Amino acid sequence: MDADVLVVGAGPSGLALGVDLARRGVDVLVAERGAGLAPGSRGKGIQPRTMEVFDDLGVMDAIRAAGGAYPLGAVWQDGAIVTRRPMFDPSEEDESSPYADPWMVPQWRTQQILLARLEELGGRVSFGREVTGLAQDADAVTVRLADGGELRARYAVGADGGRSAVRGALGVGMAGETVDPQPLLVADVRISGLDREHWHIFPPAGDTGFMVACPLAGTDDFQLVAQFAEGTEVDLSLDGVRTLVAARSHLAAGDVTALSWASDFRPRAALADRFRDGRVFLVGDAAHVHSPAGGQGLNTSVQDAYNLGWKLGAVLRGGAPKALLDTYEEERRPVAADMLGLSTRIHRGEARRGAATRQLGLGYPVSSLTTETRPTPGPLRAGDRAPDALVSGTRLLDAFRGPHWTLLTTGEDAPPPYGPGVFLVRPDGYVGWAGPTEDGLTAYTAKVGSPEPVRVPAAR
Structure with missing residues (x-):
């Protein structure tokens, strides 16, 4: 094996996935067709939800320093x-x-920051590696290169843009419409x-x-x-x-x-027919293309990677069942479809850039990974993004930072965004399980490899 995971494409989604995998101890190789990182400002708007992701990945200070409002x-x-x-x-x-508000950084600079973080974590990028085809077997993916070489990995991810060679090699269709x-x-x-x-x-x-x-x-x-x-x-x-x-x-x-x-x-809006084929996944523009209006593309792409990263890490390093990987498409394809609709409406002047474009309200309420057992849920439900708050002197986004699960118990004096309950927060910051007590929690964690969560001191 050349790597546990081969990521094709060193754009924002491919590099973000590389960072997430590397910090989980997964051997990741990013293969990029170009001789270096792609130039151009392209996707320059970083939405608040992606800023939370970058905070977790350890690059937000650099992103802040590189950009402006x-x-x-x-x-x-x-x-x-x-x-x-x-x-x-x-x-x-x-x-x-x-x-609270979007931050502007030229895409070429965002890529530089992510590359530096990936290399800091021991991840590798190989430039000048153009993919021409691939084949899968029961154990791995073999990717063929234009120079006649091959790369072999347990899983492969196409993060190689709207004209994705990986998607083409898989024969995955992409249906859509011309926006303008x-x-x-x-x-x-x-x-x-x-x-x-x-x-x-x-x-x-x-x-x-x-x-x-x-x-x-x-x-x-x-x-x-x-x-x-x-x-x-x-x-x-x-x-x-x-x-x-x-x-x-x-x-x-x-x-x-x-x-x-x-x-x-x-401008065109199109969605891949599927985001997974066996051991190969599609993220970012390889899975969805859209109008740039509203500043959703780079952000949705990075969040694709953030959703997939912890799941690949859990299967490869955490003993999670391989069925966990089925939830990537289940969760991200509907989000991408909604994003395409929003971007198209903004492009045509039918919607404004507002709360929806900040992406803090996105969640997975109907995912098979979402379990709500409270008879009367409060303001925060399983499937929602876990908001920031101060609990027993702990800032929650600080507690969530890192590749772990987090267990939070709140009482009647809970922060207003939460309400009372027990909340198991996934590594990507969404509530996976919520209940009145911890009863039933063990059965849930068995589905995702029985992780040992970090406990936040109880709020009463």
Whole structure:
């Protein structure tokens, strides 16, 4: 075996999965087709729920240092700002998470941070390894490479994007729809003449599509996004971007001083027919593609990895039954389907960026891993994300941090988000089991390998 788990693709989901597995003592190898990490700002918005995940994975301090808050949107018309508005609906006062609002970090920087953490934990990334096919047997997966070599692992994970070679090798279909036939350009550029305190919005005019320029926190660049008429061949060159900016704003072509990365695409929403085939799993864009509106893609992808990581770790290192791995698709595919719908509605102007996009309300209420035994549940139910709170002097997100399960008992004076009960919190921060007492808890833990949870001092 070359590894316990082979992850194909060194994007955010592949690297996050690598980090989660490495901290569990799983031998993980990430194979990336490119010669290095992919460039470009791409998914730049990190939602509060993903910030909690990054906190647990040990990278949140670096993410904080690398980025910044979203600026106000400034709408331009005839060379002047005519209005300013927040890019997201304001968050409500909520002590259930230390992270209330999205944080902006260019995707290339997020990948660097995750790679550094993976290597710190002893994980490995092998660049220049293009996958061309795979085969499975009863014990392992053999992945074929373009250079004629092979890699063999007990499990493999396709985290290799919307054109996933792993998904193609499995023959897994991907059904979906075109969200918008008008192509989009996205590029990382240097621009003079725009302040860095606003997200600069240039609305459509006539047959000309919109253009926005967002300052990328922690850099001197802007992310430029522009919409074109259906059938347009988008020019990705520096001269093409300069012509675009001069035509759609008050800026001159020469105000665009550098172009470091550019891409074009047509927004589409599609969902893989299945997220698992035997010993192979799909995460991130390999499993779902979508409009970037709402900033859901990178976040849903990282959370795919976070769901799968503890389950692979439990099977490979914790003695859990292999059936536990069936719950990955069961739990994540419905979440991805809902995300596709939300992103499409936001793209079409039918929904706003608000509480749903922060992803703190996501959960697994109907999962086979969810057991609620209290006759009258309180505000927190099995399947919900376990919120932060102060219990007997312990901050719960601090108690949850790490690859373990956590057992929390609360009484009548329990924090308002919880209510009274006994809560077994999964390694990914969701309540797996809840009951009035610990009766029945042992039967539940047997399904997941009988972990010994960390106990939080009881709140009475």
